Amino acid sequence: MAWRDSRRSRQRLLLFMSAIVLGIAALVAINSFGDNLARSIDEQARELLGADLTLSWNRPPSPKTAQLAKTIGRDRAYEVSFASLVSIPKTGGVRLAQVKGLQGNFPYYGIWEVQPATASRAFRQATNRVALVDDALLVQLGAQPGDSVKVGNLSFLITGRVTKTPGQAAIAATVAPTVFIPAKFLASTGLMERGSRVTYKYYYQFAPGTDVEKYVKTITARLDKDGVNYDTVAGRKKQTGRSFADLTKYLSLVAFVALLLGCVGVASAVQLYVKEKVTSVAILRTLGASGRQAFLIYLIQTALMGLIGAVIGALVGSGVQLILPQVFGRFLPVTVETALSGPAILGGIGTGLLISVLFALLPLLAIRNVSPLRTLRTSYEDDLSGRDPWRWVVYLLVVGFIVGFAWLQTKNLMLAIGFTAGLAVAFGTLTLLGLGLIWLVRKFFPTSWSYIWRQSLANLYRPNNQTLILVTSIGLGAFLIATLYLTQGLLLGRVELSASGNQPNMVLFDIQNEQIAGIRDLVKKQKLPIMQEVPVVTMRLSDINGATEIVRKDTSAKTPKWAFTREYRVTYRDTLISSEKLASGKAPYQTNGAVFVSMEKDFMDRMHLKLGDTLNFNVQGAAIQTIVGGTREVEWNRVQTNFLVVFPSGVLEQAPQFHVLMTRVPNNQTSALLQRELVSRFPNVSAIDLGLILKTVDDILGQISFVIQFMALFSILTGLLVLASSVVISKYQRLRESVLLRTLGASRRQILRITALEYGLLGLLSALSGILLSIVGTWALAQFVFEVPYRPDTLPLLVVALTVTALTVLIGVFNSREVLVRPPLDVLRAEG
């Protein structure tokens, strides 16, 4: 019966269900991509590391460990890296880069993509001064292979352009582009002086079949003791896999939003469908069908169409995932092999079926209450909306499903509840905005406007209008896109704010004790201010309250493992500076030989420490016992050298250290001049120009926002599909109105203008609702999270508003074209 009844309306039913196609497609695409990415990471794990094992350290390990490092594995490559300013003599360009001195056959696994392809082999065997340089650096400094690059005291001939290094996502080269040089020339660069922040790393290749994990376990204790970091294939796989699994899970929530939008569309379409089917239901009831039977007929119809929609969505999604590796592009550390993912497809179909039925249930419940009396009296009005207690059950099921889905994706109940609540707030606010705007239009109806305007405005609240559903669905899409732009602007604004006013905008670091006077002179000679000058000492934490990491592992203490493995960069002074505020205890001080340090408040919480705890630091071989004497709140978003741990003065003065100096350069020319002077006179000193940071942040945000925009696109497209289907389902009503107007003498042009204006107003209302919500949301972000003044950029918002409006008009008018060509006689025919 369900099948027979749907005969004349299958096409329309299918159209309702098309609203969920894109949501399912997005979901299946992201989950398939996630599966494929996990598999690719698994398969290419060795290429992520480029070796079977790596060992690295920032300070020389014990001679025994150093000796061990030289004997592990079948073959090994050696790398020394540090940050330094490099310059291109030909163009005069200077930039902070990662300098890596390589020796050996790195990489053992994966392809080092260098142009020309022969350059990497030639580099490994080189006896002369050659360099391979990251593409990003060459582009920024206007150089190319054949030019030379100056690193410290030496010039190197650039023989190749590096486009990809194993285990490194392309985006990493934007943040810290690398210059590779043969290790044997490192000493002559003059950059390896005492105190420079240098990382030493060994890459190992083992004989096939070696259990590297098992071997590493035998030397872990010694490596930990010496502060040597180690990374195995399995470890890297786990770490990379986890961060990308998180990414795909959150993106699947974005896809889920598109699906929910589609479902709201389905619910509204089914509601109209039910209204049209009321007479059929009444006839069925007269012939003896129970309310339950009638309900089941239409439930089966919608379930079937939901299934078809979900299957089509899964097919589209499986196709879309093929282009996702290009969308993620520079973020991916491995080459993703795309293949159909069974779990993603089945999961998508199941989700689509379930959620379309759940949302269709709300309007379908009304069918149970249709009275057979309608067959006798057409004017008989049932109370279809009713106060059916089952509605609440359905509401609960819908909320339960959303929370459940979000929990399945994130495995975090609080986050799932937060996501559902956030959605409810967004939907609720958009609905309220939509209602408010309609109310405003009715309340302040412009009676003096021309007929065309008034008719199109009035159409927004015609009976069975779709205004609210469209404001919600298109508005949510506009909200997502506008929020992306505004948040991006906020983040950039925050960095820009740091550079504004009289705040420092250039940081010089790695300044050695004997260089500090020379650097001061250089800065003063350029008539630049010295805004801050601080010493920095690097150290590691050996124990907390007498317990080392190994002991603490077995106790209930919650100290995180990284507390012992990370390197601490600390300074020493007895007072707090302008970016700090005392939170508890005192500023750093010494009494009776006891050293009281000050910790950053949040850091102390993460370490699970309290005032009075003792911390034993290893300062490059020398042990220093300290006590937590106070905490500070630190304004991190100021360009200042801020520290997690501050020592009192009189303790670290003799320790190996380097200095950081901050100044403010008025323009790019002065910045370039200062950096050129630095490269020639103090080659080991590095400089960070805030302009460069701004550019890098902009570049990374651009990449991230492209990925999110791609996902938000599904929401916008779903919104437009909901629009298209609601235009089609409300076509009969508009057809009647337009034909009537034609009968009364309206020209095609007048009808077209009314239709276009109606959809223009609808699109504009939706876009404005979404943008308004987005402005409020990002204002709250600016006010409470980023703490920056809020000045939204109006141009992107204008573009969003106009694009959404234009698309709405286009789709609305395109789907209404039948209205324009239908002969007016139909209006008489409709009277029967």
Added chain:
Amino acid sequence: MSILRVENLTKTYSSGGRDLTVLHGVNFTLEPGDTFAIVGPSGSGKTTLLGLCAGLDRASSGSVYLNDVQLDTLNEDERAALRNQHVGFIFQNFQLLPTLTALENVMVPLELRGEKGAGKAAQALLERVGLGDRGHHYPTQLSGGEQQRVSLARAFANRPKLLFADEPTGNLDADTSATVVDLLFELNREAGTTLVLVTHDMELASRTQRIIRFKGGAVVNELVNDRVVEGLTD
């Protein structure tokens, strides 16, 4: 000069691969001020004839001259303009725009032609049909009889030369029907409009001067209602 002339009008529809002729060579002429009824059973082609006379559809053969303009020579928009200029309509289902108030519905024909002062004229007409105080009500807030009265006011808004009424009392109860019909004929007489009434109600038809009986798409006979004609000539 006749206001409506119908010559050898034939309409054939193609349905399921078969041709179905619903009008067979219909002829008649109406002079200004005539009242005219087309009566016949359901499916006899009455509404098709009315649609063709008003230029809402195109004939398969034959011609319709409205105010001496041959409708077949005009395109859709030109016919719409002609209707707006000379024709008024009353429908069985009232056909009011649900999004507009009663007053705005009456204003539509005037506003479509860009006439100034539409509000005043519409208000006067609403008062004439006894709904002066209901102008700001929406159609759903009005009874069937009231909706048909708004529809009457709208039909006369553009001061038409020719008024087509298609089963104007079909959806009304007896008492309301009588009120609406009285009002229709009063307004018609005052405005000197030519009235074409489509109905299967002989009692209603008997209030017009001429009646043609329709069956199977062809005119069976034409009656001249002497009582009405005499009444008019008295």
